[in-house]
Amino acid sequence: MTGLRERKKERTRRAISEAAIALFLERGFDQVSVAEVAAAAEVSKPTLFSYFASKEDLVVHRFADHQEQAADVVRGRSGDESALDALRRDFLDGLDRRDPVTGLNDHPQVLAFTGLVQGTPSLAARVGAYVARAERSLAEALREDPDLAPPHELTAPLLAAQVTATLRVLALHNWRRLREGARTADELHPEAVADADRAFDLLSRGYAGA
Structure with a gap:
């Protein structure tokens, strides 16, 4: 019951x-x-x-489903995979699935929904609160990561902030290109993958040996 x-x-x-x-x-x-x-x-x-x-929660509650995603990816990865490699893999898998959270989904309702959120200040602000909680959750997961040990006290929160910002920028970039309507998600997929790889390469170089 x-x-x-x-x-x-x-x-x-x-x-x-x-x-x-x-x-x-x-x-x-x-x-x-x-x-x-x-x-x-x-x-x-x-x-x-x-x-x-x-x-606002009538709309942005959908973002709550992703609050723990990055932290769960870090905690659930295999032993021979770094945290950044796991986060890269997860985002690339999302691109392959055309997951709306990656921005690479050209369904008209998905594009319109993102436009609604981005174009409404109160909704964008509320999403920002979810993103901040996702960043804090990721920082906690990274603090537990032996790959960052012995870490400086700022290593985990700095990396979490940069990963969170990277994912947001990549997703919005994909959405904006699709909104223009010149190309489909399938056509943009190789470029989106290349952008994600470049972004995570930059992060990995910055945190090598951290």
């Missing part, structure tokens, strides 16, 4: 978010009220707020 109840709650949560995002994409985030979202999702406002603490 507990599993059934949780699945039902997750379906309701997803339905509310999907209704909200559809309205925001159609009319703009600031032009849609929470009451309108609740009506479209066929729930009450109190029910909506029991699932989402704020209007």
Whole structure:
């Protein structure tokens, strides 16, 4: 019964978010009220707020799924793989899958969703908070990494900040090129891989022997 109840709650949560995002994409985030979202999702406002603490969370909760991704990659890698090599592999795998988090996904709704977030200051600011938490989680994982031992106290947080920024820049660069519409994700894939390899090569050279 507990599993059934949780699945039902997750379906309701997803339905509310999907209704909200559809309205925001159609009319703009600031032009849609929470009451309108609740009506479209066929729930009450109190029910909506029991699932989402704020209007922004209706959109950016999707980023919460990736908060621990980099830290999990570092902790779950094989013993003969460095932290940076594991993070590179994970991003390249994402490019191969056309994972939206890499920016290399040309589905119209994915492009529009990213445009909504980037073009709405309150959403971009909220995403920044998720990114900051992801950076802190990665720093904690790197502090446990014997490859960085004996580390300077700033080595792990500096590397986490630079990796997080690198992933963000790569993803936005991919999205912006796709938004132009001149090439598809498949056509851009080799270039995106080369960009990622160059970025991680720069990081690896900087932290060699750290």
